[in-house]
Amino acid sequence: MAATVREVVTDVAISTTATVTTGAGTQDTDLLLAIGMSEFYNLASQTFGPPSGGGWTEQETAQLAGDDTKIRAWTKTAPGGATQVDLDPMIDEGIALAVLVLEGADLADPVEDSAGAASSAATPSVHVAPSVSPASADAFLVAAAATAVFGGTAAYTPPGSMAEQYEISTSGGGDTSFTAATEQLASSGATGTRSFTFANDGVAGVALALAIAAAGGAEITGTVASTAPAGLASAAGGVLAAGGAASTAQPGAAAAAGAVHVTGAAAAAAPAGQTSAAGATVITGTVTSAAPAGAAAGTGGVAIAGAVAAVAPAGLASVIGGDSITPGVAVAGGSFPELAAGGSSPQLVAAGTSPTLTTGGVP
Secondary structure (H helix, E strand, O other), rough: OEEEEEEEEEEEEEEEOOOEOOOOOOOOEEEEEEEEEOOOOOOOOOOOOOOOOOOOOOEEEEEOOOOOOOOEEEEEEEEOOOOOOEOOOOOOOEEEEEEEEOOOOOOOOEEEEEEEEOOOOOOOOEEEEOOOOOOOOOEEEEEEEEOOOOOOOOOOOOOOOOEEEEEEOOOOOOOEEEEEEEEEEEOOOOOOOOEEEEOOOOOOOOEEEEEEEEEOOOOOOOOOOOOOOOOEEOOOHHOOOOOOOOOOOOOOOOOOOOOOOOOOOOOOOOOOOEEHHHEEEEOOOOOEOOOOOOOOOOOOHHHHOOOOOOOOOEEEEEEOOOOOOOOOOOOOOOOOOOOOOOOOOOOOOOOOOOOOOOOOOOO
16 A cells, blocks of 8 residues: 555744654554754754654755755654654754654655755755655655745745645744655656745755655555455455455455455355255255254255144144154045044054044044
8 A cells, every 4th residue: 555644743943842743643553754954054063853752764864055954854663642753953043843644654664765955056946856766656755845044834836746745934043944745656767856946036945855665565456365254265366256256355455346245145154954055055945954843854854844744733643653643644544534523533543544433422
């Protein structure tokens, strides 16, 4: 799956610490991308970053000549939950901090490629993030630009293909302007430059670009192998049988377009008392079943319906073999007569028929 922005938090400060706190929904599978800028910087005598908390890896930096504006980017795996991140100033200057909480990024090796640069003398107010070349086709491009001039809250025009994520600034003894934008890439290789245009003509600045790697590579599409639901068996290749339909995808995989759970005459566990036929399709209609209590199973194990042997009713005797006589049911060699009014059940004779009952009498 490709990386996406879960949240962006920002802060600006003059001669004090810039502080942000991510939301409670931050996951320990998220990537924190911290981008900081300083109004001016002297590499020999001053320290700018990394942010607080430890565990940060610097990914890219860019600086104007003459100890001027500097921008730096760091990454680390989020600890999960609300997370405070601080960035201290070097001395009395303006600084700015932005933390992008990215979900779906590769935590082991989050940045495929990065680059930074200062604006050119010919077009100083166009702050150009250099081209980067990710190896994957689904990297997430993040580009940022900064300058040591206050331009208000809408001083930057972002690159046309990118979505602006924030724009912040300070003024009054520590002027800054700072912005970033993102773009989902659709192919590998060189991205080309991304240009941020500053509103004040002739104002130089710096910019950088980072290609964020997606977790687990490209998203899976097509017919996806999946764990079979309870009672179902998987066919060769792990795709659920019956119509070739794919089931719900495993975590991290996408189900094929139009794929549904198998319904209808699907392979399933047999109902209680039934067995499954070849292919595990449940048989409906005449079902192989256990015989009812006191009854014998017919040929092939199908329970006999209709003339079913049963326990003899009160006052009736059972024939040889234990099969009970019920009214109107044939017995060996004869039939059971209707009872006469006021009469009682006769005794059967072997292989014969019942005698006729006399009115009120016993045969």
